[in-house]
Amino acid sequence: xxxxxxxxxxxxxxxxxxxxxxxxxxxxxxxxxxxxxxxxxxxxxxxxxxxxxxxxxxxxxxxxxxxxxxxxxxxxxxxxxxxxxxxxxxxxxxxxxxxxxxxxxxxxxxxxxxxxxxxxxxxxxxxxxxxxxxxxxxxxxxxxxxxxxxxxxxxxxxxxxxxxxxxxxxxxxxxxxxxxxxxxxxxxxxxxxxxxxxxxxxxxxxxxxxxxxxxxxxxxxxxxxxxxxxxxxxxxxxxxxxxxxxxxxxxxxxxxxxxxxxxxxxxxxxxxxxxxxxxxx
Numbered sequence: 001x002x003x004x005x006x007x008x009x010x011x012x013x014x015x016x017x018x019x020x021x022x023x024x025x026x027x028x029x030x031x032x033x034x035x036x037x038x039x040x041x042x043x044x045x046x047x048x049x050x051x052x053x054x055x056x057x058x059x060x061x062x063x064x065x066x067x068x069x070x071x072x073x074x075x076x077x078x079x080x081x082x083x084x085x086x087x088x089x090x091x092x093x094x095x096x097x098x099x100x101x102x103x104x105x106x107x108x109x110x111x112x113x114x115x116x117x118x119x120x121x122x123x124x125x126x127x128x129x130x131x132x133x134x135x136x137x138x139x140x141x142x143x144x145x146x147x148x149x150x151x152x153x154x155x156x157x158x159x160x161x162x163x164x165x166x167x168x169x170x171x172x173x174x175x176x177x178x179x180x181x182x183x184x185x186x187x188x189x190x191x192x193x194x195x196x197x198x199x200x201x202x203x204x205x206x207x208x209x210x211x212x213x214x215x216x217x218x219x220x221x222x223x224x225x226x227x228x229x230x231x232x233x234x235x236x237x238x239x240x241x242x243x244x245x246x247x248x249x250x251x252x253x254x255x256x257x258x259x260x261x262x263x264x265x266x267x268x269x270x271x272x273x274x275x276x277x278x279x280x281x
Contacts, residue, residue: 003039003041003042003043003070003144004035004036004039004043004228004230005042005045005228005229006036006042006043006044006045006063007045007047008044008046008047008048008056008059008060008073009022009025009047009048009056010025010056011056011059012026012027013026013029013032014026015186015228023183023186023208023209024183024186024187029059029062032063033066035229035230036229039067039068039229040068041069041090041091042067042068042069042070042229043069043070043072043093044060044063044064044069044071044072045071045072045073046060046071046072046073046074047073048073049074049075050072050073050074051074052074055074060084060087060089061088064087064089064090065087069088069089069090069091070089070090070091070092071089071091071092071093072092072093073093075092075093131173131175131212131245131247134212135148135151135173139151146251146253147252148249148250148251148252149250149252149274150249150250150273150274151173151247151248151249151250152247152248153245153246153247154172154246154247154248155246156239156243156244156246157240159236159239161246162215162218162223162246163218165246166215166217166218168248169249169250169254170251170254171214171215171216171249172215172247172248173212173214173215173246173247173249174212174213174214174215174225174245174246174247175210175211175243175245175246176211176212176213176242176243177206177210177242178205178207178208178209178210178211178242179202179203179204179205179206179241180202180203180204180207180208181195181197181202181203182208182238182242183208186227186232191222191232191233191234191235191238192232192233192234192235192238192242193237194235194237194238194241199241205241205242205244211227212245213225213227213232214226216231221235221236222234222235223235223236223239250273
């Protein structure tokens, strides 16, 4: 399940890159509330509370009153958790309050809060991680109860591989070295595209930060990804300049049964692929 996230800082909705750089900020949260109404759960993070420099409780209350939210950020005691649930939050994300003598006491916290608790192991939100580490964790441990069976690196410059991976397996997981020029394009709801500045100055790869996103669609002119809970298109020219990692992922969630065996919707023989992978071990 895709869970979009809303980050709060200084009384505004913000978007951060790699958990530290403020990329965008919005005074009116209503646009994000309207955008995320269709989701069964939205993650709402109070970054100021997480950093111990105040809170955005009124804004949390306003958003959680309109969206089904799991709220995190600075919730370090059971009392603070109960207060956050009082804002209308469906769930809360607890951090250090669950740790005692180096051990995680999840059951005690869950009992105290009637089960409305999630465990935050890595901080408030987008802390950044190496894609290969994420993929290995996803395959071996799972994320939100879902595991992938396998993944394979693709050559970003081989657009046929990218299109095939998206078509056969439902999407690709990619890494982008975003330029600052994409910041205004995002804020203005424009496609990401290379600018006249080229790859220097604000167009330099990584000048805005690294970003991992899933590819969900493509056509002859553009690629569509999911970023910050919304669909975003980019031109193939932008892809060529700023995509530096790409992986095809085999996920059981995407498969269906065909003649009693798992297959992708277009009939790709997954069982044969798994047998071939086993031969390589």
